[in-house]
Amino acid sequence: MSAAGRVSEARAGWAMSSPALAAIILFFVLPAIASLALSFTDFDIYALADIGNLRFVGFQNYERLIGNPLFWKAVTNTLLFVGFGVPFIVALSLFAAMLVNSRWLKWRPVWRVALFAPYVTTLVATAVVWRYLLHTRYGLVNYLLSLFGIAPIDWLGDPHASLPAILIFVGWKTFGYNMIIFLAALQTVPRELDEAARIDGAGWFTRLRHVILPAIAPTVLLVSVLTVAGMFQLFAEPYVMTQGGPAQSTVTILYFMYEEGFKWWNLGSGAAVAFLLFLCILAVTLVQLRLAKRSGAI
């Protein structure tokens, strides 16, 4: 190609990518970096009115957070969501994917779409629906349990049941997404290998452990990383279903950040929460990648 052509190609390249790059820098990169800077200030409702009231306070926001029991409650709750939610949702998704991938299954596309449907529904709307499904007296969930002789559970009113209640909702809402990812991975598992194990007399669980899981290990990791990130981002669920209660048992880090920032207008302190949240997600993701490398999954 001529030199002039190359110059015009480069010019077109920048012209076509710069609007998007400008938007990303302006509305994504800059705010993310500013979050760190903001977390060292006492930006509050007074600074919002007059920027002259803004002061640099060093690590004061962080120190205050460390001394705030509600912050630790939010951290603990979020870690509980991660600890219980990730294995639960990954197992549920893999189970659904194996079901839909079964060679014995008829009308496959129908089931695939039905199981995926909750993922595309509006979170707030389905959270409202599930609040009623989980109602202590009139809810369908307790009704179904009563058929098995289980006494009614106060899902959203009992601090011990509220977290499992939200996890059931989140699991229902998100497993379809992971299922599709698992489905693609399962289709790459060689049929012959599974057949050979079957002929050797390996049962369903043995084949899962020794044939299927090793073959899809990188996908299990990918889905886990995505689910961890999702659990750290829980906000609308407690906002709509429990408003953080009962007894603050469903206050998540993001919920805490929202209240700190937009309810009490402590934007400096809220930014400190956001930055800590980012560090948490990054740390968990790096640990998972390290573990995966050591076990040879990737």
Add this chain to the structure above:
Amino acid sequence: MSLRRWSVTLLTAFVALLTIAPLLWMLSVSFMARGEASAFPPPLLPSDPSLDNYRMLFGSFGIGRFLLNSLLISTLATVLALLFTIPAGYAFAKLRFKGRDATFRLLVAALVVPGQIGMLPLFLELKAMGLVNSYAGALVPWLAGIFGIFLVRQYCLAIPDEMLEAARIDGASEAQILRRIVLPILTPIIVTLALFVFLGSWNDFMWPLIILADQDLYTLPVALAAMSRQHVQDNELMMAGAVITTLPVLILFLALQRFYLTGLLSGSVKG
């Protein structure tokens, strides 16, 4: 063999029914009379189906306004996101310019940073720009769609270079090549991306909750959350509100699910 076939299919059908049961129940209760759903055991079907709840939502609650807001914001978000991401994705795949690969690597790395991290400074930034409490403020995050660029680039990589070179030799400008040659090839992925952005912006909650203060500007999810806090007892009314909020996107997904599910795979599973 046939027994196994039926047992797997039956089990799957049962799991699928369990999965969509909450949505069917939402629809059913929305047609019930006031207070009818507050009974034990919970009624599955309305005894005397009526549209009263919907009439009330559109009449005294003015939900039509929120529906229009949601439609407007999601449509604009989709159009703008496509305008921003398609040329960028194409440029990163096919146009050679200095710093291209380094810039793209930075973008991919930025995918791990959740958008909520910068929400408070973004709010302050938009306040300084006078965009708080406006449709424009609600649209802003959708312009910066790194995932969209990534998706478009993946598809553009498959376009043969010879095709573009031939057009260049014929004297076509880069903009003409994008419009006349690349866009028609990209149609499936454009539909997919449009669907992603439309569903994403329709279902989004946290950002519109933060940036929209006037009730007149509320999107459906924000309005529904506010309503459900005030009308905790009105099951039937809230179910009708949930139907109005969720049904449009569910239908859109069902109509275009082929695109959506393929797009999901090309975006998340690498190699």
